[in-house]
Amino acid sequence: MNAPVSVTHLVKILDGRRILDRISFVLQPGEITALLGPNGAGKTTLIGCILGLLSADEGTVRLWGEDMTALRPETRARVGFVPQTMTGLTWFRVGELMNYLAQYRGRPEDVEDTSWAAWAKLDPQARVKTLSGGERQRLAIILALRFSPELVVLDEPVASLDPQARHDFMRLLPEYVRRSGASVLISSHIISDLEDICDRFLMVRKGQLVLDIGAREVAGSVRRLAGPPDAALGLEILAEDYDGAVWVRGWREDLEDAGSPVLPGDVERLFLALTR
Numbered sequence: 337m338n339a340p341v342s343v344t345h346l347v348k349i350l351d352g353r354r355i356l357d358r359i360s361f362v363l364q365p366g367e368i369t370a371l372l373g374p375n376g377a378g379k380t381t382l383i384g385c386i387l388g389l390l391s392a393d394e395g396t397v398r399l400w401g402e403d404m405t406a407l408r409p410e411t412r413a414r415v416g417f418v419p420q421t422m423t424g425l426t427w428f429r430v431g432e433l434m435n436y437l438a439q440y441r442g443r444p445e446d447v448e449d450t451s452w453a454a455w456a457k458l459d460p461q462a463r464v465k466t467l468s469g470g471e472r473q474r475l476a477i478i479l480a481l482r483f484s485p486e487l488v489v490l491d492e493p494v495a496s497l498d499p500q501a502r503h504d505f506m507r508l509l510p511e512y513v514r515r516s517g518a519s520v521l522i523s524s525h526i527i528s529d530l531e532d533i534c535d536r537f538l539m540v541r542k543g544q545l546v547l548d549i550g551a552r553e554v555a556g557s558v559r560r561l562a563g564p565p566d567a568a569l570g571l572e573i574l575a576e577d578y579d580g581a582v583w584v585r586g587w588r589e590d591l592e593d594a595g596s597p598v599l600p601g602d603v604e605r606l607f608l609a610l611t612r
């Protein structure tokens with residue numbers, strides 16, 4: 337079966353700058369993947385290429401095996417996108433906008449999942465232009481998820497949500513993935529939220545994918561050592577930390593007595609070391 341997203345050697349150049357530099361990864365169905373990176377790392381640009389909003393200068397982006405440059409409308413309808421900020425169409429009322437956009441889906445057989453609207457608690461009569469930043473974010477989430485997309489791409493969806501809404505959203509998203517088998521790519525700077533729900537982590541720095549790692553692997557075989565390991569142990573060094581400590585991959589239980597003090601894998605601390 338073709339993967340929901342397959343990115344191969346993707347390069348994006350903007351204003352003569354290489355914003356994405358030979359990025360490759362595959363997203364699997366039924367998995368939530370975190371897209372992490374410092375400000376300006378290229379996350380939104382990468383998302384733009386995955387959605388076909390930006391064209392690739394080199395490499396390919398495929399959705400379920402179809403090249404992004406020739407995506408069929410019915411394939412596009414399988415994708416839900418939550419942008420960083422929702423702009424445009426703000427003269428509509430909330431309910432009107434939902435009805436209006438539903439007409440353009442081209443898949444009348446789709447049944448609406450009303451659990452997102454129940455979570456968002458928006459007044460259908462409210463004008464979009466009068467909504468607060470967090471309310472607009474809720475609306476963007478309903479619009480992206482209400483017809484149960486098989487691929488969900490979220491660009492910092494929770495930055496302006498209040499703690500209760502954010503907490504509930506982070507609970508509902510994995511429930512949705514379990515129910516639907518959808519593939520989710522979510523970018524956020526709030527790594528502690530993502531640690532609990534993500535199956536994989538993609539870490540981007542200066543346009544390059546510096547780490548693609550599963551949550552189980554972080555817990556099982558990533559460790560922070562007080563200093564560089566003995567080369568004979570064959571461990572892959574992922575990053576040096578601020579205090580000379582070293583993050584390694586490939587740690588095994590039988591190394592617990594190898595002498596060097598060890599701290600368990602931790603996505604946020606590993607990210608900080610990788611992007612220092």
Ligand SMILES: Nc1ncnc2c1ncn2[C@@H]1O[C@H](COP(=O)(O)OP(=O)(O)OP(=O)(O)O)[C@@H](O)[C@H]1O
Pocket residue numbers: 350351355373374375376377378379380381382
């Ligand atoms: N249209 C453009 N023209 C030129 N440079 C651009 C353009 N859009 C983005 N960039 C540059 O590309 C780089 C990556 O931007 P991008 O928005 O992808 O980063 P990001 O990882 O999403 O950052 P943030 O976490 O701040 O949202 C930045 O240095 C930005 O200035």
